[in-house]
Amino acid sequence: MANQEELFRKIISHAKEYGFIFQSSEIYDGLSAVYDYGQYGVELKNNIREYWWKNMVQFNENIVGLDAAIFMHPTVWKASSHVDAFSDPMLDNKDSRKRYRADVLVEDYIAKIEDKINKEVEKARKRFGETFDEKMYLETNPRVVEYKTKITEIKARFFPALDRNDLAEVKKVIEDLEIACPVSGTRNWTDVRQFNLMFATQMGSLSEDASQIYLRPETAQGIFVNFLNVMKTGRMKVPFGIAQTGKAFRNEIVARQFIFRMREFEQMEMQFFIKPGEEMKWYEHWKEKRMEWHLSLGIPASRYRYHDHDKLAHYANAACDIEFEFPFGFKELEGIHSRTDFDLNAHQQYSGKKLQYFDPETNESYVPYVVETSIGLDRTFLAILSFAYTEEKLDDGSERVVLKIPPRIAPVKVAVLPLVKKDGLPEKAREIFDILKTDFYCQYDEKDAIGRRYRRQDAIGTPYCVTIDNITLEDYTVTIRERDSMKQERVDIDALHQLVSEKVRKNLME
Ligand code: GAP
Numbered sequence: 001m002a003n004q005e006e007l008f009r010k011i012i013s014h015a016k017e018y019g020f021i022f023q024s025s026e027i028y029d030g031l032s033a034v035y036d037y038g039q040y041g042v043e044l045k046n047n048i049r050e051y052w053w054k055n056m057v058q059f060n061e062n063i064v065g066l067d068a069a070i071f072m073h074p075t076v077w078k079a080s081s082h083v084d085a086f087s088d089p090m091l092d093n094k095d096s097r098k099r100y101r102a103d104v105l106v107e108d109y110i111a112k113i114e115d116k117i118n119k120e121v122e123k124a125r126k127r128f129g130e131t132f133d134e135k136m137y138l139e140t141n142p143r144v145v146e147y148k149t150k151i152t153e154i155k156a157r158f159f160p161a162l163d164r165n166d167l168a169e170v171k172k173v174i175e176d177l178e179i180a181c182p183v184s185g186t187r188n189w190t191d192v193r194q195f196n197l198m199f200a201t202q203m204g205s206l207s208e209d210a211s212q213i214y215l216r217p218e219t220a221q222g223i224f225v226n227f228l229n230v231m232k233t234g235r236m237k238v239p240f241g242i243a244q245t246g247k248a249f250r251n252e253i254v255a256r257q258f259i260f261r262m263r264e265f266e267q268m269e270m271q272f273f274i275k276p277g278e279e280m281k282w283y284e285h286w287k288e289k290r291m292e293w294h295l296s297l298g299i300p301a302s303r304y305r306y307h308d309h310d311k312l313a314h315y316a317n318a319a320c321d322i323e324f325e326f327p328f329g330f331k332e333l334e335g336i337h338s339r340t341d342f343d344l345n346a347h348q349q350y351s352g353k354k355l356q357y358f359d360p361e362t363n364e365s366y367v368p369y370v371v372e373t374s375i376g377l378d379r380t381f382l383a384i385l386s387f388a389y390t391e392e393k394l395d396d397g398s399e400r401v402v403l404k405i406p407p408r409i410a411p412v413k414v415a416v417l418p419l420v421k422k423d424g425l426p427e428k429a430r431e432i433f434d435i436l437k438t439d440f441y442c443q444y445d446e447k448d449a450i451g452r453r454y455r456r457q458d459a460i461g462t463p464y465c466v467t468i469d470n471i472t473l474e475d476y477t478v479t480i481r482e483r484d485s486m487k488q489e490r491v492d493i494d495a496l497h498q499l500v501s502e503k504v505r506k507n508l509m510e
Contacts, residue, residue, distance in 0.1 A: 008327035011389045012258050014401065018460050020044065020385070021259060033252060033263045040460050041381075043411035043441060045266075048380055049245050051409055052268045055293055056243045056373075063241035063270060064234050068222025070247060074213050076221050077198065079350035080343060085314060086217060087194040089162065089170055090253050093181035094188040099253050102170050102192050105179050106158050110151055111329075117147050159311055167192040197250045199263075215249035220372060222246075223271045224343045227355055227368075231273075238357050238368055239282065243270040245377065257328055259378045266377035273357070273368040276341065282371045283318050283338045290334060290373050291322060298406050299387045305330060315342035322375075324383045333383055334375035341367040384409070388461060403461030404484055407504045412462040413440035414500055417453050419469040421446050429468040432478065432493060436466075440500060458483060464500060 015021040019038035023030035037045050057065045077083050089102040120143060125132045138144055154177065161169035171192045180187050199215040216222065223242045230242050245268045252261050274282050287306065294304055302325075309319040318338040323330040344355045344367045356365040388403040407413065416433040418425035426446055433444045443462070445453050450467065457465050465481040472478050478496065481488045491499060
């Protein structure tokens with residue numbers, strides 16, 4: 001774990017040092033849990049978004065896009081139940097004055113017990129060797145059974161209390177478990193209270209005319225309220241989907257782990273409208289399709305897992321997360337939710353407008369059910385960055401840091417490097433740069449020794465470096481260096497565009 005913490009710290013400082021991510025308003029000491037994307041960060045983020053969009057919209061005939069406004073009529077959030085139910089149970093430690101989510105405190109406590117179980121298993125595995133039967137051990141070892149019973153008892157007491165909104169009992173569980181504040185180390189807690197996560201602001205220029213509106217906490221509602229518009233104007237037939245990417249805002253009280261949990265972030269969501277009764281089929285379909293998309297990025301399957309929800313949100317009849325193994329453990333990256341007809345029904349009720357689909361086959365109208373896929377763009381960015389960050393010791397004893405980002409989404413695709421700054425090489429390099437730049441984001445660099453320039457490109461994840469040397473002037477060839485293998489190949493300038501194109505334009509889902 002210490003190693004993983006160290007790794008995470010290095011990833012964060014690398015992201016800053018190389019222009020991927022900056023703290024917002026840094027010259028004013030920053031704004032907590034808000035981040036800006038720098039010159040390479042914005043490229044990587046755009047490329048991830050574009051890759052998601054292509055695979056969801058362009059490759060699915062029955063999915064279309066939308067770009068709804070961030071501001072929406074305030075009743076939207078009443079109908080969606082965000083005004084009444086989008087809150088977290090929080091409590092403060094009176095000594096450190098730090099605020100915590102009650103469920104996070106208890107989940108962290110449970111995670112510690114699970115860690116102890118895992119340690120027991122590992123010890124036993126070493127002791128028994130090949131004859132070790134993990135299933136049997138988990139069921140019979142007295143210490144493990146005791147830990148497991150404790151977890152079951154905590155869950156059986158805590159989660160129903162949360163569901164009932166019994167905040168006194170929620171606090172009592174925390175006290176009974178003797179959970180201490182990680183900062184002050186004391187158990188001097190305030191009562192637990194619910195905090196709504198939506199940011200509110202005023203619309204209208206005169207304060208007396210102003211009405212309170214919210215910054216959207218999810219993009220999904222923009223899709224629901226446009227369901228009729230898109231269905232009619234796009235002549236859509238159920239099943240069909242509407243996809244959208246955009247900013248969402250949540251006043252996260254416990255905002256931590258860099259860009260994992262932010263107050264302003266970006267979502268990529270798709271609502272798939274289906275016939276009621278078919279939701280389980282489509283739920284399974286999208287679970288599988290979305291996992292395929294993640295795996296297409298080339299990150300090993302062992303870094304992902306499904307986590308089915310035991311406790312369902314009020315709108316869902318099935319839900320799961322795709323979790324990714326970040327340096328701080330497996331955490332939610334994407335949610336797949338079977339949302340029933342909750343949202344369309346609620347908007348129908350609050351707006352008084354019929355939000356139904358007429359089925360020409362049965363001559364009946366119904367409110368479609370919805371299966372949603374909802375992924376955080378920033379979290380995907382962090383997952384890719386965490387996977388890509390690699391420290392390598394090279395044969396000559398030197399070291400390099402390389403970001404092994406899939407070429408398809410790498411910020412800079414090609415670096416064009418004249419070997420020296422004379423003999424007509426820069427001019428030739430500029431010619432090549434001009435050929436490539438119309439189709440690929442390229443970088444021209446003539447400063448410093450070639451080795452240092454390669455390292456700079458490795459550090460931002462550029463998959464190809466093209467070097468122009470004196471032979472180029474004679475036979476019209478260049479060397480192309482591949483980032484991960486560092487292998488160099490001599491190729492004709494005429495073949496360069498095609499070669500790069502095959503590698504960086506490849507759709508990874510194929
Ligand atoms: N429309 C459903 C919805 O919003 P969610 O599970 O609350 O579901 C979906 O959010 C995804 O949005 C999450 O899986 C996560 O990737 C991302 N996300 C949620 N809150 C976030 C935050 N505070 N910072 C960064 N990403 C966040």
